Amino acid sequence: MELNLNEIVNNSMQEISESGLVQEIVKNEIEETLKSTLSTSFGRYSKFGKSLESEIREKIKVDLSKMNLIEYNQLVTNVIADTLQGEIGDKSIKMVKDNLESLFNPGGASETLTRLVEKMVESDIDFDDDESYREISFHFKGYENGENGFINIAMDPESDKSEYGCKYQIGIFQNEIFSLRVEGVDIRKTLSLRSLSGFSRELFSLYAKRAKIIIDNTNINIDVEVLNPNYEDW
Incomplete structure (x- = not known):
């Protein structure tokens, strides 16, 4: 074949x-x-x-000379990552820069304890027209002279809150904020700048900048009765 x-x-x-x-x-x-x-x-x-x-x-370059980051690198990373969840664009980049400038503004490197309580009241309490005053919760544990050691401060715009039930829990060592919890959450791990407003954002910024809290009250004489500044019968 x-x-x-x-x-x-x-x-x-x-x-x-x-x-x-x-x-x-x-x-x-x-x-x-x-x-x-x-x-x-x-x-x-x-x-x-x-x-x-x-x-x-x-x-997205930031002037690091204006920041006192130390061990807060992860904190800053969380802020940037949260802001840039969407696509990177001019709008997102501007949002990053605005947030970082707000967070690390070189002004306000210290705050008195009295003013801190006042800011909480201004931010978190909405008085009724016929309400003459409210009671807040305030707990202070530690040395009155903050330079001598640890201080734990807990405060809440509502009355009769226990130390660990307060909305704001602030740890201070040698006058510097070293820990902060808002509504029971460690602010380093979960909260982002975008999710904060009012007094919570103020505390976040103070914490990130290692701001000093000046204990200006003799015997920590914080009045838990807060007067309504707009009450007409004063």
Whole structure:
């Protein structure tokens, strides 16, 4: 029996062509070449990738000389990550810069305990028109002279709250805030700048800046009865 190799090869090529195998192979090769080309042209180590990385770093650059971060690197990372959950764009970058400037504003590096309580009252208490006063909760534990050691302060805009039931719990060592809990949550781990407002945001900023809290009350004489400044019958 005589073999016609040309005919066999031609028939085989016809079958392969009709099966679409050649088309599939060509398609796959083009896809792989395209992926490789795009990766080379736009990848992290490409000229474009390096330029993009440099541009992003330049836009979100923060003046670190104005920050007293020390061990709060993770705190700052959380703030940035939370703000940049969406796509990076000019609006997001501006939001980052505004938030960081607000958080690490060099002003207000210290605050008196009296003023701190006043700010809580101003932020968290909404007096009724016929209400002459309210009672708040305030607990102080430690040395009156904050430079001598640890102080724990707990306060709440509502009355009759226990120390550990207060909305705000502040730990102070040598006049500096070293721990802060708001509504039972360690502010370093869960809260973000975007989720805070009013007095909570104020405390967050003081904590991040290692602000000093000046204990200005003799015998810690904080009056738990807070007068309504708008009450007409004074």
